Amino acid sequence: MSQNFAFLDEHSKKEIRRQTLKAIAIPGYQVPFASRELPIARGWGTGGLQLTLSLVGQEDIVKVIDQGSDESVNAVNIRNLIQSTTGVEDTIHTSEATIIQSRHRIPEVPLKPFQILVLQVPTPEPLRSVEPSERKTKILHGDKEYSGAYIKLFEQIMRHGHITDDADYPVLVNGRYVMAPSPIPRFDNPKMNHNDGLILLGAGREKKIHAVPPYTDVASLAFEDYPFEVEDFSDKVCRESGLSGVYMDELVDEETGETYYMTNDTSYMLEKMNEEEDLHANHR
Amino acid sequence: MQITDDVVLSVRELSKQFGEGCSYCLDENGELQKNMCPKCHTVYATKDVTFDLYKGEILGVVGESGSGKSTLMKMLYFDEDKTTGQYVLPKDPKNEHNVFEVSSQRKRQIRNEQLGMVYQNPMLGLKMDFSSVTNIAEKLIASGNRNVKEMTDRADHFLEKVNIPLRRKYEAPKNFSGGMQQRVQIAKALSNYPPILLLDEVTTGLDLSVQADVLELIKEIQRDMGVSMIVVSHDLAIIRMLCDRTMVMLDGKVIEHGITDQILEDPQHEYTQQLVYSIL
């Protein structure tokens, strides 16, 4: 069957863009939108994909990653859908892309002005684990009543001696709304603060869009004496590239049974390795 | 509104109705069946309740179930909205003309900083699955504290005050007896040193010996901390033990008020007389 450019009909795309603008105008606030069904399953990135499809134009260059990798099956699948319905160019290089759709990571290469990072969001409500009812969480956001979010962290400290929230660690945006940053590792939370690019977050199944506009305050929730902590890879070195100070995947060598680490952001690793090689070539 | 210096909480003509009312019951001559309109079944839970609470005193509110005393408490703690009436907290720095009319965000602030509440049912006041120390810290977190050490120190202090062994502070209230749950609630209500404490049937359903302990604790808190309290009970014996002044409520209205001893010795209203004679 023949399809419209970027799959969705133009009315739907316009409607999604309107809600996106609202989300940008109220940083961290979850704007409800009439999420459309897409040819990929709910829970598989339909929120992010609707944002990308409503924004993409013929001049755009798109990068899609999942778990930090351009070649992850889900990333390939989403990229295929975007390309087959738009024909736009794609790239693996973060700095070349105009739109980057990602699941679970913010790339290691900092965003530039006018770049858009689209994050896929499974559970947009940061208070859901303390309050199951949507109408009640809406009131709590309205009243800026976030003790529930802090109590959860406080209770973790009481029970375990430290905060145990791992990925999708809640943040306070622009001093006003507590927001779920999507299941990025804590390692990526600080990248949201005063970012040069625009970060859009889309939850298809839960039908919400939220946003972090450029140069917005984003602070991870914490206590004065229990500060926010990112995952610790300080003593780890990437076996493939020798990189450190990046988010790592933990792998097991099948032959030796030894644990080793590799840079999670594969395109970044590749770029760094090629830079290194060029440097050596020039020296020779 | 005329308020003297030592008033910490003041309520004027506070009414709460459930239902729209009809031409019959909105008319002054319309007679109600207890507090309900026989025609349209609108319930007048409280009607024109007016009183002041003075600094450091314990004010008792006594009445049978359905008299409106619990609804009154819920309105004072903003759990329930009023229909009409005025509510002033003169000692609050903001001292608004009527705190029923302020934003819900501000109401939360008043709840967290000016008031402490102890419910009859601890399920309403506590998160049963969270540790006791977290329950006590909740009020502090809600009013903006972000220092874990400070909050756990405060929790320890109040847990000791209410006689909960500190080795049990990480346990959840669901593992505690009814008396202990009430004591955790009291510790939580006090955690922010609120000037006003609201106690709604806090000893109902507890064993007599446990009841005595909790009442003793309330007395002690009044002595040590100078907190003003409103104590709601259907039990005149408890009111006699705790309260300096007492209001008697019946069918949503205050039918008698005065010094507790006076009311007990010389009750004026027929209903109060019944109440007093039944405990003698």
Added chain:
Amino acid sequence: MGYVAVKGGANAINNSVLMYKNRRLVDGEDIEVEKIKTNMRPLINQVMSEASFYDRDTAAFAIKQAEGNMEEAVFLMRAHRSTLPRLYYSTITDTREMFVERRVSASFKDIPGGQILGASPDFTHRLLDDALKEVADGPSQEIDYKEIPFNYDLNKLPKVIDYLEKEGLFIREPENNDEPDDITKKTIEFPSTRSQRLQGLTRGQTGAVTSLGYAEIRGYGIASHPNIGECRVGQQPVCVDFEDGYGEYFIGDYEMTEIDGFMPDLDEDQDEDMHIKIGYGLVFGQNETKAIAMSVLDYSLEHPKNGVATSDDEFVLYHIDSVESTGFISHLKLPHYVTFQSKLDRMRQGRESK
């Protein structure tokens, strides 16, 4: 450029898709869409209803592509639906004008206009029929299909509630002529409106709606047995007004199942007489179980009871959508190693601090 990206993902996906698409042809013969359309009516009805997309041809096509998997077929229809501009709304249609093919009341022995059994599996014996192992030549000659189903006067089929209303046993709710919300264009916000609830329920997954309706009447909600006042199945005329000055245009008949469920009177007014209360069910196609369960849930959501999940609009409407529930559950098998690494970090942190 010495290092290049590994291109494993794209190839793996291509092969997986090819294997999936050709499996049925490797094992056997292809089937015409037309055969699905005529042979699998209940499946088509369910798919159209859950997809909220009435088109038997597209449904048959989707079922073929999904190899009969309900959720996949609904998913295909819904995704296709997203590509279609929605330009008009139908005008109000009255089920008293339905071209009735089946109509039964459980509440009366006989009803004005009569009980019309129509075509139904209700009284078949569920014994595997060996005759079906062979392909039949044509329909059985035992009844005359042109005569029998429609030997009644369509103008003399009043609704059962009309009869009860005359006697004052049923009081018509005041009319609400607010424009209904369209949950496909504006997402539901809570507390929900009735039009949002009815749309959510009629799109709900048949199994989910049935299970929740069952829980509601079995013991977790009203915990009592409603009476089916009327179940009608038939062709419902639908019109659209293009506002071109020529009035309404008839655009076709839609097969529908409508249920008026008589529910216990929950408005506890001791002095007033008891009345019949209605829970309403309406679904595309003949799908009576879903329509009955919908009527139960419509009523429970209209009369919420504290602590009863099946009368909580958020609980019911958030969890009965086929595309949403199957999507989220199935996504759990996607790679999650970044977040799992984050969890490992927290767990190790705990061990170190001890």
